[in-house]
Amino acid sequence: MSLYYEAAALLANPDKTGGSLKSRVYKKKDLKSSPAQLFALLTESAKWSVVLKGVVERSGLLAAERKLTPVLAILLTHDLLASKRGIAAPTNHVLKLALERHKARLAAEFSKARIQGGYATLQALREAIENGQLNEEERGIQHTAQHPRWVRVNTLKSTLEAQIRTTFKDFAKVDGLGQITSASRGSKIYYVDNNIPDLLALPSKTDLSKNLAYLRGEIIFQDKASCFPAHLLHIQPQDGDVIDGCAAPGNKTTHLAAIVQNQIHSELWPSPPKIIAFEKDKTRALTLKKMVELASAHEVVHIKAGRDFLASRPDEREFANVGVILLDPSCSGSGIVGRDDTTTMHLPSATPTEGGAANKDKKRKRAKSTHQPNNSTAVINLDLEDASAEETAAQDRNIDRLASLAAFQLRILTHAMRFPNARKISYSTCSIHSEENEAVVVRALRSPAAKENGWELLKRQDQVAGLRNWERRGWLSNDKSWDIDVSEEEKDAVLDACIRCDKGTGDGTMGFFVAAFVRDSSLEPEQPTPARTKDTEITSGGVDEEEWNGFSDDEDLALVTKDNISAQTEPSGRKKKQRRRK
Numbered sequence: 001m002s003l004y005y006e007a008a009a010l011l012a013n014p015d016k017t018g019g020s021l022k023s024r025v026y027k028k029k030d031l032k033s034s035p036a037q038l039f040a041l042l043t044e045s046a047k048w049s050v051v052l053k054g055v056v057e058r059s060g061l062l063a064a065e066r067k068l069t070p071v072l073a074i075l076l077t078h079d080l081l082a083s084k085r086g087i088a089a090p091t092n093h094v095l096k097l098a099l100e101r102h103k104a105r106l107a108a109e110f111s112k113a114r115i116q117g118g119y120a121t122l123q124a125l126r127e128a129i130e131n132g133q134l135n136e137e138e139r140g141i142q143h144t145a146q147h148p149r150w151v152r153v154n155t156l157k158s159t160l161e162a163q164i165r166t167t168f169k170d171f172a173k174v175d176g177l178g179q180i181t182s183a184s185r186g187s188k189i190y191y192v193d194n195n196i197p198d199l200l201a202l203p204s205k206t207d208l209s210k211n212l213a214y215l216r217g218e219i220i221f222q223d224k225a226s227c228f229p230a231h232l233l234h235i236q237p238q239d240g241d242v243i244d245g246c247a248a249p250g251n252k253t254t255h256l257a258a259i260v261q262n263q264i265h266s267e268l269w270p271s272p273p274k275i276i277a278f279e280k281d282k283t284r285a286l287t288l289k290k291m292v293e294l295a296s297a298h299e300v301v302h303i304k305a306g307r308d309f310l311a312s313r314p315d316e317r318e319f320a321n322v323g324v325i326l327l328d329p330s331c332s333g334s335g336i337v338g339r340d341d342t343t344t345m346h347l348p349s350a351t352p353t354e355g356g357a358a359n360k361d362k363k364r365k366r367a368k369s370t371h372q373p374n375n376s377t378a379v380i381n382l383d384l385e386d387a388s389a390e391e392t393a394a395q396d397r398n399i400d401r402l403a404s405l406a407a408f409q410l411r412i413l414t415h416a417m418r419f420p421n422a423r424k425i426s427y428s429t430c431s432i433h434s435e436e437n438e439a440v441v442v443r444a445l446r447s448p449a450a451k452e453n454g455w456e457l458l459k460r461q462d463q464v465a466g467l468r469n470w471e472r473r474g475w476l477s478n479d480k481s482w483d484i485d486v487s488e489e490e491k492d493a494v495l496d497a498c499i500r501c502d503k504g505t506g507d508g509t510m511g512f513f514v515a516a517f518v519r520d521s522s523l524e525p526e527q528p529t530p531a532r533t534k535d536t537e538i539t540s541g542g543v544d545e546e547e548w549n550g551f552s553d554d555e556d557l558a559l560v561t562k563d564n565i566s567a568q569t570e571p572s573g574r575k576k577k578q579r580r581r582k
């Protein structure tokens with residue numbers, strides 16, 4: 001099989017092998033071509049596909065050459081037009097012959113696209129592609145603002161000042177984010193964010209992956225929007241313990257830990273607080289553990305590996321001092337922007353005649369994949385590395401999927417509302433769909449859990465300064481997303497309390513949503529009732545031990561035991577005293 005057929009087969013992935021593109025290429029046993037050559041061909045072609053898609057479409061290549069698929073067309077035109085080596089096949093190879101027949105037309109279309117895009121030379125176009133500065137629009141290639149590389153300084157290990165003095169000593173400070181999003185490759189500049197403390201923006205392709213500060217966990221790559229939930233909770237010493245209900249890979253958990261740790265020396269803090277981090281998926285819990293340890297958050301964070309937050313009992317003694325809950329549940333991921341370790345292959349559509357009945361019988365060979373040849377917006381999204389993302393980007397807006405995600409998100413939110421001493425909850429998603437966002441918030445407010453326990457939305461005027469001033473508030477992505485009877489006044493109040501980040505804006509964030517709930521302070525919380533013996537058995541030692549499938553030194557179990565002991569010996573006046581201080 002030629003290099004190109006092998007590459008196309010790897011993309012089509014008919015066996016549905018999991019993992020990143022890199023692991024699929026390098027782990028495949030029976031390859032004829034070299035894995036390095038295959039990986040380079042696929043990733044480079046994907047980068048260039050933003051330009052090559054239009055070139056192939058305008059040349060009529062797919063209509064004329066029936067043996068070509070959209071993927072093969074991109075791979076071959078890449079090597080023909082953009083690679084110094086040319087097409088890696090013998091002169092008489094059927095694919096090479098097919099491309100050679102259209103070489104003049106393809107080259108002309110390629111030059112036209114380059115000139116229309118404003119690139120005087122091929123080298124200039126190459127640099128723009130390397131920098132990810134091109135975006136596909138209907139009529140050609142366009143420049144696009146770059147998504148910054150956001151870096152949160154982990155104050156558990158370092159300070160903003162120390163990082164500026166060391167890691168970023170060769171970088172110049174700029175006053176506007178615009179200078180970061182329009183910076184050219186390799187620019188050594190940084191911008192200190194004015195909404196979130198200890199957050200820096202750097203030009204998109206700044207590679208810090210081998211930097212010591214990153215490897216030591218002193219800095220963490222975290223999108224600005226993803227820092228909103230922990231900041232919005234505005235945790236105070238008297239708030240008690242914190243639950244992170246959906247924790248892996250741990251960006252928000254470690255952010256919470258940094259916030260809590262900064263205040264730990266406060267006299268107001270009645271006892272060392274803990275952050276209880278639930279993660280249902282055992283594999284992701286391992287990533288969480290690594291991240292927590294690297295960030296030096298392990299003294300504060302107690303990981304509940306493989307544990308479902310929905311199965312937790314709010315009235316367990318262990319949670320008696322939980323005053324704050326952060327919920328960042330699984331969502332459609334529709335707000336995610338391409339990470340540096342992802343790439344997209346844009347596929348050319350076939351000619352208008354291709355989908356016609358006459359052609360249907362011709363049984364043309366087309367690689368099976370997520371794309372359809374006649375879909376002009378067809379893309380294949382590729383994870384290059386086996387990185388652990390907060391969420392996986394959604395391919396489409398599937399109504400049924402949104403409805404089931406929204407039902408799960410509502411369940412998790414209303415479950416949190418039943419923790420007897422909880423006073424603050426944040427709810428966030430990296431989705432742009434209001435079905436998963438504003439609609440979940442309204443339904444939660446209407447739920448018995450909210451009404452019985454006196455939960456209401458944290459109004460904009462009561463939000464922490466950096467987020468009160470944030471201009472992007474809630475909105476409805478479509479009228480049907482909110483099929484609840486809500487007065488205009490109520491709707492305005494809800495939308496104003498909700499915070500949005502939109503992708504592709506000058507804010508340089510991903511698409512994101514967050515809202516916070518607070519408890520009506522006139523309602524005295526119920527004293528937590530000790531869980532019955534049977535329930536204790538269900539949620540502690542015995543079952544955990546059976547289910548445990550992760551770390552060998554079972555710190556979760558140790559914690560449960562310790563907490564149970566401390567709960568039993570804790571003076572009962574402590575919680576009352578704390579509440580009086582509020």
Ligand SMILES: C[S@@+](CC[C@H](N)C(=O)[O-])C[C@H]1O[C@@H](n2cnc3c(N)ncnc32)[C@H](O)[C@@H]1O
Pocket residue numbers: 226245246247248249250251252253278279280281284307308309310328329330331390391
């Ligand atoms: C969006 S991700 C969380 C990202 C994380 N908050 C961060 O900032 O790094 C959602 C996580 O919740 C986990 N999850 C989903 N349902 C859960 C449940 N019922 N209990 C605990 N974890 C859950 C998923 O496995 C996934 O790792």
